[in-house]
Amino acid sequence: MRSAIRHLQPDTIQYLKTRIGNMTDFKLANNLLAEISGIETFFRSQEDFLTLLEILEPCFMVSDGIDRRExxxxxxxxxxxDSICSYLIAExxxxxxxxxxxxxxxxxxxxAIKFFEKVKIIHGVEIHxxxxxxxxxxILEYFINKPELNKPKICLHLDNVFEFDFGKIERFIGxxxxxxxxxxxxxxxxELGSLNARNLPNKSNFKALNGLDAITGKGNFDICEYIILMMIKLFSKYNGHMAMLTKNAVIKNLICDLPKMNYNIHNTVAMRINAKEHFDASVEASLFKCSFGKNDNRSAFSCKVSMLAAPNVVENTFGWVGDKFVSDMTSYGTHKKYDGVSRYIWRQGIKHDCSNIMELEILPYNKYRNGLGQEVDIEDELVYGLIKSSDLNSPVITQHRKYVIVTQRMIGESTTYIEYKFPKLYRYLMEHKHYFDQRKSTIYKNKPLFSIFGVGEYSFKPYKVAISGLYKRSNFSLILPVNGKPLMLDDTCYLLGFENISEAVFVWAILNSIYVQELLASITFLDAKRPYTKDVLMRLDINQVACDVTYEDIVNQILSLAKTMLININEGEWIAFREQFANVKNREGNQPSLFACRKGVSV
Ligand SMILES: C[S@@+](CC[C@H](N)C(=O)[O-])C[C@H]1O[C@@H](n2cnc3c(N)ncnc32)[C@H](O)[C@@H]1O
Known part of the structure; x- marks a missing residue:
């Protein structure tokens, strides 16, 4: 209460002193304040009331000064x-x-009090x-200055939204x-986990994800999404609407889950706001608005996007087209036949969560240096060139800035061999073992020492086609081996690995063609933290594009990317690529390889 008083105007303080300063019973003060402002039970106890009387003279200045990130x-x-309420009135x-x-x-x-003149009851919950x-x-100050206005009944609850009993509000809605x-x-x-904070609902896995999804990225959710869903579940059975500010990623999840979760809402819109200007936050956010009640039309599984400043100009509609979730329902039609199932299995790059120890730079005299600035003297065998998202900035990648230690050739492989085969590396890893022990993710629990993820046979293929998951650009890079050793990618990237360079070049050309690029533009959400994911990439039907383009198209495409790559292909191989595709069965872990016998040429 003390810090709240400093926000009051001096006139309001004087007004309070005059009207309630001489009262002795908090209930009398509550009756008067309810008459003035509509607020029910202004003081919860005599103690609250005495605290106010004490701090009204002199006015205390108290700073919040606590970490509110959680x-x-x-x-x-x-x-x-104000502009949101004015928009809702216009609607x-x-x-x-x-x-x-x-x-x-x-x-x-x-x-809301200012704009919705007919509102009868207001309920609010806040934890702080x-x-x-x-x-x-x-609110009191507002009504003191405007005594003539309609006063709704206002009930403010100091409580945790995850524990508050909304049932007692529901009873009065009818x-x-x-x-x-x-x-x-x-x-x-x-983020709460990393702050060791506990501001969480009891049931964190509210989307009933399976065990693996729940401990990897898919288990991460916004508290905001949980609260919005909680409100939908509680109140969408009544007449009315919801209008909530939230990150665009949350709105995308809500619409994506619409058919599966059967939420009782329709007429969904996202009104974009400038989060940098209003919140100094570097995130894309919007006002999510929907009407309660079911609309059984499948076209209801979509969301119109406008700017709050120009609500009538629909910029885009995203949502479900049949069984496909797309970011732009209008442009999707053009290349939707290429939205299928990839015959190639996209893989995420290497994950180790120990970059200071596992990632190295090379010093001028051929020694390595780790992220702690220490010189590292180890055998070269398990050290590979490393490409990160920021390195995927040209059509063909032939060099690298960093190195990575690759301790396993497949997930879960024993690492005991390192001790006798690479003693210097073993000593280095053991000396820094505590860094590995500190890795928080549960994926490392009960795994061999120095385990990594995102590794498999594909990691060691010489030729790769890759894209950054994090960047907005949709270009794919062709990655060639350096000094006869394949380059590795980190876990911000997605890749396909190839034994044969011709096949890699064809796939790289197709992925950069207008067919795939336009399809990607209509199915990816560029405002997401990770616009390109394995799920999105697995939708690219590379062989369907291959069936629709000619060898000449492919040559032209390669000419526009890096013409030196033309030496790695010929028309016979293109025909084989197209024809044999049709016979290849797609099985997880068994990527088609049509050119098993021909080794490629590098740059
Ligand atoms: C993004 S701020 C928005 C505040 C306000 N709705 C507005 O629009 O200005 C989120 C608010 O949620 C409150 N909050 C966070 N966790 C809460 C919880 N578990 N129960 C109730 N309120 C909570 C915070 O104290 C903060 O005031």
Whole structure:
């Protein structure tokens, strides 16, 4: 309460002193404040009331000064909540009941009071006590200055949204029109993990992911997504709407899960906002708006995208086309026949979570240096050139900046051989064993010492075609061996490995062709942290494109990428590539190889 008072105008403080300063019972003060502002139970106890009387003179200045990262604390500026409410009014949304599940400093609640003149009941929940008080006082101040306005009944709850009993609100909704409004915390469960924080729902695996997905990337979710889903599950059975600010990634997940999860919502829209300007956050975010109630039409599994500043200009619609999830439903039609199943198995690069020890640079006198700045004297055999996302910046990659130690040739392989075959490397790894022991991910538990992931037969193929998962660019690079050794990629990249250079060149040309590039543009979400994923790449039907293009097309494509690569192909091989494709069965771990006998030429 003390920190909340400093946000009040001097006139409001004076007003409070005059109206309640002489009262002795908190219940009398509560009656008066409910009359003035609509806020129910302003003081929860006599102690609350006495605290206020004490701090009204003199006015304390207290700073918040605590780490609020765990609470995903990005307070929405009043200008933005005003323009959101004004947009909702323009959409003919006129709620009787408003619920703000994490109201913070209350700017959504204040805008709602200002704009929705007919609202009868407002409920808000917030975990942080200074915000709880600040909101109460801001609303009180608002009504002190505008006594003539309609006062809804306002119930503010200091509670944890994951534990709050929403049932007691539900009882009063009946046939009334409800609006769920707000901006839930911007934090993911894995960020909470790294902060050792506990601001989590009890049931973290709420999407019922299988064990592996839950411990890898797919198990990571935004707390905001959980709260939005919680609100949908609780309130979508009533008449009304939801309007929540959130990251675009959360909206994409919601729409992607629509058919599977059978959420009771329709008319979904994403109104883009400038998160940098409003929140100083480098993330793409929007106002997610939907209507409650089912719409059984499958076209309902889509979301229109506009800017909040120009709501009537639809920029794009994303969602489900049949059984395919696409980022641009309009342009998708052009190349959708290439959206199938890849005969090639895309792989993620090497993951070790120990870059200071496993990644090396080379010093001028041919010694290695690790990420701790230490000179490293080890045998060369298990050291390979390493390509990271930022290195995938040209059509053909023939050099590398970094090296990586590759301790296994397949996942789970014993690493005991290192001790007797490469004693210097063994000593180096053992000296730094504690860095490996500190790896948090559960994938390393009960695995051989110095284990890595994202490794297999494919890692050791000489020729690779790869793309960065992180960057927006959709170009694929051809990666050639250096000094007879294959280059490795890190886990931010996806790759196909080839024994034969002709096959690698054909696939690289096809992936960079307009057919695949345009298809990728209509199925990838460039505002995602990782626009290109294994799931997206496995949809690229390389042989369908191969069937539709001529040898001349391929030659022209190669000419536009790196004409020196032409020496690695000829028309006979192209014909074999196309024809034999049809007979190759796709089995996980068994990528087709059509040119098993011909070794390629490098640069
Ligand atoms: C992104 S801020 C937005 C605040 C407010 N809705 C607004 O739009 O300005 C998220 C808010 O959620 C609150 N919060 C975080 N975890 C919470 C929890 N478990 N229960 C209730 N509130 C929580 C934070 O304290 C913070 O005020």
């Amino acid at each position: 609470y995903g604390d990005f307070q929405t500026p009043p200008e933005l909540t 003919n949304i006129s709620p009787d009941v408003i619920i703000e599940p994490t109201f913070g400093k209350g700017s959504f609640l204040l805008s 006590e200074p915000y709880y008080w600040q909101t109460k006082f801001s 046939s009334k029109n409800v609006l769920i409004l707000g901006n839930p915390p911007w934090v993911t469960n894995s």
